[in-house]
Amino acid sequence: MLVLKDGGFEMTVNERLAVELPGLKLKNPVMPASGCFGFGDNRAAQLYDLNKLGAVVIKSVTLEARNGNPAPQIVMAGQNVLNAVGLKNPGLKVILAEKLPALRQKYPELPLVASVAGASVDEYVEVARQLAASGMVNALELNISCPNVHEGGMQFGTNPQTVCTLTEAVKKVIGEVPLYVKLSPNVTDIVVLAQAAAAGGADGLSMINTLLGMKFDLKTRQPALGNVTGGLSGPGIKPIAVRMIYQVSQAVALPIIALGGIETAADIIEMYLAGASAVGIGTAHFNSPTACLDLIEELPRELDKLGISSLQALIEEVRSTR
Template sequence: MSNRLAINIPGLSMKNPLMPASGTFGFGDVAGASKFDLNQMGAMVMKTTTPQATTGNPQPQIAQLDDGVLNSVGLTNPGVEAVINDKMFNFHQQYPVLPIVASIGGDTESDYVEVAQKLAQSGLANALELNVSCPNVASGGMSFGVDPKTVESLTSQVKAVTGNVPVYVKLTPNVTDITEIARAAEAGGADGLSLINTVLGLHIDIRTRKAVLGKGMGGFSGHAVKPIAVRMVYQVRQVTNLPIIGMGGVETPADVIEFFLAGADAIAVGTAHFKHWDAIPRIAKGLVPLMDQLGIASLEELRQQR
């Protein structure tokens, strides 16, 4: 991989700027993860972890639409102890040099603090992602992420127990002013930001007259949300110098460059994996030729020119 694609942000020294969005590759144990060498990614983002095991929302949890994917998976996971001792340990054994981002979830603020502390102390996470933006849980998640005071307080509490492990706060688009939430995360001591999470949506089957998801509403993602994501990354970049992991509809090398021009410092790829499990190496392969066409010497240089 050309070093023209190399990116360094807190905790993450990456050969390229691409990582899977949380949940896309589970804990590196989903079927698609065995179909290519994950070392071709810049980093691995784990599925969100909670204190205890949870089974998520009623089926069906995922619906593929013409222009994206609607999901209400919820935070299905085996609990933080199993994630550390089984999932993350085994992944690190298989991919010892690939940076790992562990994602934190919970129902209460104390849940987040507990999970964050355990993940940080495990020594297996290069960075943490504070998921205060999931629209598919009954409590916690997005209910925390829409209130600036809660975001600041929660970020501060998590930072107090995570030592030198950087914390990225994942922002929800389901707010009136995302810059207000970004400022709150920064005030709480965040080392970086991730945005955007899914857009709250609903799709009704006119034949059954029922929602296509078992929970009803869910998070909408895919290429259709990219203009929203790019806009929000741009807005947040105007109010903070924190590193931004941009995401939302990324499918092509051009999408990556567009996010960088808007203010992103790294990129997460999610729904594109429904089309191609190897979406990340596909995108990475096309980046250098596109950069040549556009006269971009390196992604780091592109960041510095902003």
């Protein structure tokens, strides 16, 4: 393994990339965003050893199975993507009995984050309780920001009191398992929602989820998505994500998993400068199924170029200026 000298100390490449968040000891900061790798069983997840990732965030879990929205569920919008999958998943029972055991058996040491979704407070609480009690996940991500469902999702993530109440209710039933609240950008002031999540006891934040968007098929003159509207992701939303992460990092002390248009190692560094502690990769997989692995390999070179000894040192540097 390559060893670099830093101020007289020897530091391996992996140590330079390592970061530690509540419940998550990451060898590097890179993880696929929820849905991108399914439950470790889709094509992208089978291209390489997932132990090379910092963590894996599984597809959002609901109490009952969901078929998702009508097709088309995904359309391209230039370099960006509009999706309206609609939280399609086989339901909590199947995930606990089949999906998670298979993933955990193959990757016993890999940090796993389970994304929790629901149509009511009670559903969120029950899904979170059972996932936490399973002993198969290291942390939970509370998805209160999906813009592609008619019940739950973003409806829970736009009112500060609801965010606080829901976060608090979930925290009460998950024991020591850390909780990351995934925030919606489809709001006037994301800072008050971050503060509400913190007040409810969140251990960290994931941000941002997709922006609500729409596209027309010019030939049919109808909406391109079967759901009419969907979530916009890709490089076009990165400046918005950077701005929101910066604002939130000024207001709350919680660690942030940054999402939103990350395509290069330089993008990752920019997210860190905004206040992030780790990153989630989504739309970049449309261009390269090995996007996460490519970024992990590229990141040490970007650190060298910018004279950064380690990501942890960068986190501390950024925090000292806040």
